[in-house]
Amino acid sequence: DAKTTQPPSMDCAEGRAANLPCNHSTISGNEYVYWYRQIHSQGPQYIIHGLKNNETNEMASLIITEDRKSSTLILPHATLRDTAVYYCIVRANSGYSTLTFGKGTMLLVSP
């Protein structure tokens, strides 16, 4: 899996949009960008994934740059429950492809 770079921590006020960046400059053509989050002492939770087009679901939006070397996860209205470590991972689009977790971004949502 290609490596990703994320800021170690970010703060966000409750109700505001949280924009979490990720650099993946060595991503290959068949690799997707996946986002997971891990709330303290729980297993990771899938958020969203995409190849090159922007994606949106009930949890978040994913914006991928045209050159695919970076992406941004957007939580449109962050709540206190969104406080977690967010992991950006690039991998082939196969359920059997393993996930290589980096250090992620610790997002702290404050009142």
Place this chain on the structure above:
Amino acid sequence: GAVVSQHPSRVICKSGTSVKIECRSLDFQATTMFWYRQFPKQSLMLMATSNEGSKATYEQGVEKDKFLINHASLTLSTLTVTSAHPEDSSFYICSAPGQGKNTEAFFGQGTRLTVV
């Protein structure tokens, strides 16, 4: 979405004893499951890939005789930490691959193991 259930959620055991952790896929069949370990303030590290009906594949540096993996059915994989030591204290997490068009992985709730 698919559900992966992991049991127990936390366990305390004495040094030298063995602990078994179960990982079940509740509403789907999983021929493959992944086991991860996470030490405090660190990221998840893949330990091994569990394959139904065959031997598990271990990552470099993971002792297969210490971390016994059994994938006896399409819905159950177990990880047994044998002769546990305090340094084995960690958060163990299992995961099952997505099925068909669902390529995201589904994770269990994790097991907090404390060896005293």
